[in-house]
Amino acid sequence: MSSPPSSPRLADVADVGPAADTLASAFADYPWTRYVIPAEGYQDRLRALQKLYLHHAVRHGLVAVRDDPAQGGAVDGVIAVLPPRTPGPAPEAVARIVALHGDRIDRLTSGGDPEADWRLETLGVLPTARGRGLGSALTRFAIVEAVRRGARSMALETSDPLNVRLYERLGFTITARSKAPGAPPVWRMRTDLA
Known part of the structure; x- marks a missing residue:
């Protein structure tokens, strides 16, 4: 008999390592991370970056x-x-972030208005768990928690057209699309929560 699926839960510092492993697996072939992280030591760099970003997010978001x-x-x-x-x-x-991005650091961009919107910084699901609605469940959970903390809007960026469809189903709309030479396309999306 299989165990019932668990619901998303808030993470703490103890979850950062396992969560970074999950994101490193989820983003192994993601167009944007392949573009901004050097190929040499890619998987180790990706995991280290995810760990840095997650520590920051646990502390501030x-x-x-x-x-x-x-x-x-x-x-x-x-x-x-x-x-x-x-x-x-x-x-x-x-x-450390600059060192991990190496000569690709100048490829990083910043979109949206960091003064106005909450930002969905990352969403990743293990490849073996995809197609089961987990990305939607995590996004809904995060939106409810953000609204509880006063969020009135949320923005994000994605480089995968499949993600665009996921986020559109969750109420996000495309606000911009960009494509720099040699870079994957980037869709900027936003939703009002209030």
């Missing part, structure tokens, strides 16, 4: 995970959301 009871409680999905006016990472974290 919210991170939610879903534990898969069929896999002994392993994290199979992660979402991180930051409120407006979130302080930047500490100087030592910034130095």
Whole structure:
């Protein structure tokens, strides 16, 4: 008999390592991370970056995970959301981020208005857990929690057209699409929550 699926829950610092593993697996072939992270040591760099970003999000925003009871409680999905006016990472974290991106650091961009919207920074589901509605469940959970904390709108960026359809089903609309030479397309999306 299989265990019933668990609901998303808020994460804490103890969840950062397993959540970073999940995101590294989820983004292994993601167009944007392949573009902004050097190929040499890609998977290790990706995991280290996810860990840095998750530590920041746990401290300043919210991170939610879903534990898969069929896999002994392993994290199979992660979402991180930051409120407006979130302080930047500490100087030592910034130095580490720059080093991990190496000569591709100039490929990073910033979209949206960090003063106005909550930002859905990352959403990742293990490849073996895709197609079961977990991304939607995590996003809904994060939206409810963000609204509870005063969110009135949320914005995000994605480089995958499948993600665009997911977010549109959840009420987000496209506000812009960009395509720099050699880069994957980036869709900016936003939704009003109030």
